[in-house]
Amino acid sequence: MNIAFFSECYHPTLNGIVVSIDTFSQYLRRLGHRVHIHAPYYRGYHDDPPDVSRFPALRVPVVPQYPVPIPVGPRIAATFIHRRFDVVHTHSVFALSHVGASLAERTDVPLVSTFHTMLLDYLHYTFVPEQMTRPFVANLIRRYCNHCDLMIVPTAQVSDFLRKLGVVTEIQPLPTGIDVEFIRGGDRERVRKALGLPLDRKLLLYVGRLAREKNVTFLVDAVMHVLREHPGVDFAMVGEGPLKDDIREQVGASRLASRIHIVGGVSFEEVRDYYAAADIMTFASKTETQGLVVGEAMAAGLPVVAVRATGVSEFIASGEDGFLVDENPGAFVRTLSALLSSDSLRSSISTRARCKAQQFSAEASARRLEKFYQVLIASRKDFLQGSPGKRWGDHGSAAA
Template sequence: MRIGFFTDSYHPYTSGVVRSLEIFQEELRCRGHQVYIFAPNYPDCPPEEDVFRFFSIPAVTQKNFTLAVPLSPTLSRRVKSLELDIVHVHSPFLLGSVGARWARRLGLPLVFTYHTRYEEYVHYFPFFPQVSRPVVRYYVRDFSNRCNLVVAPSGSMAEKLQGDGVRSPVTVVPTGIRYARLQGGEPGWLRHRYGIPEGVPVLLYVGRLAREKNLEFLLEAFQQILRQEPECRLVMVGSGPAREELVRRAARLGVAGRLVFTGVLPPPEVANCYQGADLFLFASLTETQGLVLVEAMAAGLPVVAVQAGGVTDVLQDGRQGFISQEKVQDLAAKALLLLRDPELRRQMGARARERAQEFTAERCTDRLLAAYNLVLTQETRFSRAG
């Protein structure tokens, strides 16, 4: 099968969307399928085989993020020469719209993955959120209804899309994880690298440092935890536009001395962090799946996360950890309960590993290929585009 991925973000930028693209294209290529990536360009980005980069400009509101200019004099020749079987877009905006246009021109099936709750990211837009939120919701619904198939990363997101008025078929395909790779790692690496003494509890967050991740709430919960466990550390792996504000917020809360910002780490070192921590904390309310939750669980970490769509599709309350209300005291209390009970942590960690096996890259790619085969057997090819 010859598949065209059109995306508004790709490496070297780091995000859950980019991670999903990397995992699926790697697994699809291992199975003999050909995957072609159409993506923005980034400074000093080396050429890659089967990756077509668009001229791009820096985004004003996000450092290291670029916006593709959806025009290219060579695009028509390139797309036609590939003889694609299916177009899979990973954004409804710039390059997603380019992919949709070419699917219509070539009479190809169009698949769209709803990776992001876009209306929750309007603080990055250069106009008022109260105006842009409903506009974005309407636009995404309209784009979805011009696709042959919409992929939701979780059941709760599928329900949301249908509740928002999406009439196109919606199927659930989570992003998978490389389970075996997360079983490895060096448990002592994290403490050695960041000078954390043995016996000191380590809490872990992995992800972008961004407003939509609800990280100020997480710092407030950490402040509560420190009142009971004053030697505890919170390690935050990742980078993003909110980093400097989080540093200032940590200082105001008096937790800066117990907080570690690692910046972006390569995957093997992220695996080391999972192996070296005692507990994973997560407070985001905007996830479509929560891929890092599955990664943490695969490494045997129990999780305490705020109740939200996407999170509850992965984490079973009382089984692999706890689901908290969006209350600082509740998240802190559940984290403290696990920190003080090593046997409960062990039991929940074992169940977390078992649960994570349901989200392997192999299983999730099976589901994606089943979705592709479904739309390929349909007689209509993008007939709704009109």
């Protein structure tokens, strides 16, 4: 198959959407398919392979890592048609996805979209009052999703969210798979040397955006309390975001500045080094569709302590292969303290977490996505030939 991806964000930005695109495209190619990625242009970034096409884009000062694409130009449709794609797969509901949808309709190929982000939890980034933007964004989501032939969601909880918005198109849950062996190839010593930590010192870790929607203020407050109780523990935060300077200021005003390492953004290859270097993963976001970093941490053998919420709760069986706690500082602190105080508890949770992560292999997820595409293409051909076509339930294994 020849597959066209459209995404509002791509390298050099690194987030869950980009990791998902990279993982699925890599494994689909291993299965013998071609994947071409369409994304905005990032000023100064020139490391794209030939299978990436960039659209002109405007850099927005508030969120510079997410340039706004300007998908216009006479060559867009001609180039797309020349490549003869079999399916279009979009990864947002915004401008580039609408371009992808239009081109799918023009060339009469199936349109698939993955709903990666709980957009209604990100309205604080707009300049318009939320009571005005919420109905507009909800309507945008509903109309775009209902234009697609298939919506993919990372978890069943996200499917419920879309149904409540009025999405009636077919929805199939398919989490982004994890390249388990790659994640487990991290360099523990490199990171510990860079942070100035001996190999036997405990290290708590957070990986993700430093932003309001990730609930990092709650997390930093709770972890600082833990550090005061456990003098032999450090904390590393890996990621960028609008709250980075606020966190630096908060940490700098405490007596814990030397033990809290605000690393900033790193490459995906380096992220796995931080998983290898850490002893416990912490996570407090309540807005995840999947919480991919939680699965990656589990694959690396890290016990995870997370706030109980959509997405992450489908990764973790609390008390068995990690811990889910209510958004209560005392409960979060007590759970972290219990793990830090017991080598045997950390070891047993680590073993079960590594085992659990095997269920989310990237190859298995790519094979399911391949089957979804095949079902849609076959149904489209049936329709064009005047046959009634088949429903999703008729294909059985596609949804298995």
